[in-house]
Amino acid sequence: MLFETFNGYGLSLRNRIVMAPMTRSRTTQPGDVPNEMMATYYQQRADAGLIITEGTPISPVARGYSLTPGIYTQAHIDGWRKVTQAVHDAGSKIFIQLWHVGRRSHHDIAGEQPVSASAIKEPDQVFGPLPEGGFGMVETSEPRAMTREDIEQTIDDFVLAAENAMAAGFDGVEIHAAHGYLFDQFLRIASNQRTDEYGGSQDNRMRFLVNTLQAVSDAIGGQHVAVRVSPHVYEGFGDDDPEIADVILNALEKMAPMNLAYVHFSENISRYTDVPESYRQQVRAVYPNPVMVAGKLSKESAQQLLLKQYADLVAFGTPFVTNPDLVARFRYSWPLAEFDADARLSLYGGGAEGYIDYPRYQPAVCNAE
Template sequence: MTQTLFQRFEHNGFAVNNRIAMAPMTRSRTETGDVPGQMVANYYGQRAGAGLIITEGAPISAVGRGYSMTPGIYTPEQVAGWKQVTKPVHDKGGKIFIQLWHVGRRSHSSITGGIQPVSASDVKHADKVFGPLPEGGFGMVETEQPRALTVEEIKATVNDFVVAARNAIEAGFDGVEIHGAHGYLLDQFLRISSNQRTDQYGGSQDNRMRFLVEVMEAVAAEIGGHRTAIRLSPFVTEGYADEAEDPEITALTLKVLKALAPLQLAYVHFSENISRYTEMPDTYRQQVRDIYPHPIMVAGKYTQASGEAMLNAGYADMVAYGQPFITNPDLVYRMANNLPLNPVDYDAHATFYGGDERGYTDYPALEPQSA
């Protein structure tokens, strides 16, 4: 049977009205205290036609922050702000997961409130993040030297993820996606160049994946596997300067999936085709299917046609779209009716990060109820 992006999907208590997800995208438009306000609520509410919205990354703690003006999920004020966001999405029949984020070493003390960035090890690579500039305003700043987390701090960070997940459910989210991709903290533990530990969290593949598995087990135990997901990027090298690709990351990712399979997660989300990357071969996708019997989501410059091809090949159950959702709040309606998409205005790229409603909630919609 031919699969389409517009079909309902259900699996182990996770259910969505269509197979089109809105990918997580940092937009940096919070209010004082890194609280999401009405503008953020309008933005997500406009895009509630997606089968599932995955929010921009929400830091789980102050030290987990890596980009200015990103909405957190660790203070009562932030939880209250997110309640304003989940309501309009649900009022329109949509579903929304929050992406839980700890950037690890990809940060600067000017962003974390004076706290030195942390990582698996005290290894720094050339990298820049969005933060306050010495001369005023915001822009890209070089990251600082990180320090290695102690074992006690690793355990505390697992708990930070659990508390953030609990906060997310209180805020009305349907679930959480853990950010384990793109060179952020969990990815830093997985990769050889950033993890040079000699304790139970470093060295062997089993040790390097231990932290990630502990986070996923703890969060799933707290809110349920059907409300828990993870994003991975084994074929993307981001946050590692000009280092060669990790020779073990693809094999290690398969071991991670095998360990996570008993949790019956809502989905595993593969981020592809961004930054420095190699294409994920179909042979690898089949290996994933052979060892992981639960939902798979893919994202990374997919079109409607290539997304449906992934569904019909059996390699994915949902497809996430990023930039098309920035410029097309009614993307699902446009795709379903073969309507033209608003183009991405790369000359206005500055509106992607920070600013006001311009380039955020002012894109025109063709869907009657949206317009």
């Protein structure tokens, strides 16, 4: 089923293999502008039915990693047009991942004190400017609690970013609500100690995310909107949340009428718990629309998710780093280039090396006498 076409709410793909979002930090400075090298990178991997871009901050305060591309200036729009054109020329579709990191930032990256559901900090590091110069991992800053006005402004920022993305030629947007970033900070008990309409009950804690999804869907159409969640990952938190799995199930019921392009479950990364098969069944019981799953999948485990109808689309991250032709390697059972320590070191920042210089597989050709 990996190589079957997919037809959803306005989203038609030539296969069910998706390139997952991965931060690569290769923008042109100043301004964090997407460039020709990025267009080459994404086009090289456009055998995937769908590409989801690296996380893209919707505003300066949304930024948590240096050198990541934005989508809030005209220069960003113009830069991303190079990327979307390159991917479309190669026959694939591309969604941009819209990103607000919340407290997972540093004031030298965001340009101001980071924000969150509540003024609670967890020990954490992000990729930012070092005191001695250059870039590396830095400890995050103490956040402040968002006001109602901050929340409304952030919803408006997501809407504008989505409109900018469509102007840049994207097929849609994926809102990042996973991995301990802003929306996840509102969803979870430990990071949300608010006493207003955005805290306390499950409905209140999911209100910010649901309202944002509805506003963006109203602006560009639900068929162009997706969301990423990670109920079994607790990256960015000290401990797992006893309610988050149920919170996501309840949120899915509210999302269903929006007819989103897909809901993207991120699993098996950083600090996580295994996903019970019963949970996948619960998801299907409450959510009738397309589901995507990512998280250290192999060709075989991805195929099983599709066959059991627990997923409609399957996403791969690091295999696409070193295997730009991953779809062909899967199709013909060619060996995969290993994602090794050198590849990991070149993930953030740098130039073409470790970014666009990975070769496509060259199968041996037997010459007949």
